Amino acid sequence: MANDTDSRDKVQDSPQLPKIPIFIMGKRYMVPEELTIMKAMEYAGYQFIRGCGCRMGVCGACGTVYRKPGDYKIRVGLACQTVVEPEMYLTQLPFYPANRASYDLAGAQGSAEEIHAAYPEVFRCVSCNACTKICPAEVSVMDYIAAIKRGDLELASELSFECIQCGLCVSRCMAELPQYHIAQMARRFVGAKLTPKAGHLREQVRNIAEGRYKDLMDQLESASKDSLIELYKARQWEPAKEGEDWTPDDHRGLLS
Ligand code: FES
Numbered sequence: 001m002a003n004d005t006d007s008r009d010k011v012q013d014s015p016q017l018p019k020i021p022i023f024i025m026g027k028r029y030m031v032p033e034e035l036t037i038m039k040a041m042e043y044a045g046y047q048f049i050r051g052c053g054c055r056m057g058v059c060g061a062c063g064t065v066y067r068k069p070g071d072y073k074i075r076v077g078l079a080c081q082t083v084v085e086p087e088m089y090l091t092q093l094p095f096y097p098a099n100r101a102s103y104d105l106a107g108a109q110g111s112a113e114e115i116h117a118a119y120p121e122v123f124r125c126v127s128c129n130a131c132t133k134i135c136p137a138e139v140s141v142m143d144y145i146a147a148i149k150r151g152d153l154e155l156a157s158e159l160s161f162e163c164i165q166c167g168l169c170v171s172r173c174m175a176e177l178p179q180y181h182i183a184q185m186a187r188r189f190v191g192a193k194l195t196p197k198a199g200h201l202r203e204q205v206r207n208i209a210e211g212r213y214k215d216l217m218d219q220l221e222s223a224s225k226d227s228l229i230e231l232y233k234a235r236q237w238e239p240a241k242e243g244e245d246w247t248p249d250d251h252r253g254l255l256s
Helices: 005-011 037-043 112-118 120-124 130-134 141-150 153-159 168-172 179-194 199-209 214-222 225-233
Strands: 019-024 027-032 063-067 075-078 089-092
Touching: 019 037, 027 037, 063 168, 112 120, 112 141, 112 179, 120 141, 130 141, 130 168, 141 153, 141 179, 153 179, 168 179
Parallel strands: 019 089
Antiparallel strands: 019 027, 063 075, 063 089
């Protein structure tokens, strides 16, 4: 992130809203209300080189901490999603150091013991719940760490599924855990080792490798934009009714 007065032009077309004061890294700026922190920082002249990715609350690159006047509480949010408030003091944590264990996923068994060996510090967790309280994605961080300690990797995988790896949990952990890396290892084990393989997926991979869809792909690549639009509109939809056993028709030859 750099201060760049030129970037101000990019957000000068912000709605003509009343301006409110905010403090970015201690310096006071007047910014239009209703902007997100990210847009307000750009309005103030900051240019994002790091600490910004998707701008949609998915990538976790823009973790931000802030306080409000007269409030003891440290608050957190994603800069691309959190709207500015008058007199807020803020700064970004574009990256928070967290060591990732190296392991061989292909050769692993997928056991909890392997995770415990890779991250022995997981047992230092004292269940203070600071990680859960700070999570901007409302993930139950402490609960998935507890599940990993117990060996329940499926539960840990489910509880941590919404993690965007912003690293704010790491910044608050008194036991100094890299929670999101530990959860990622659990999810990889569940996905690669513990979940039964889908037979139809294996079959489709074999079909593709054997060239079953080559003619169709060739047709798609040479099709006009209009025929692609028509094909898209005519695509099959999975029925909305839950539990219905639905198999799509084979689409070969739709372009002919
Ligand atoms: S920029 Fe990706 S979550 Fe904010």
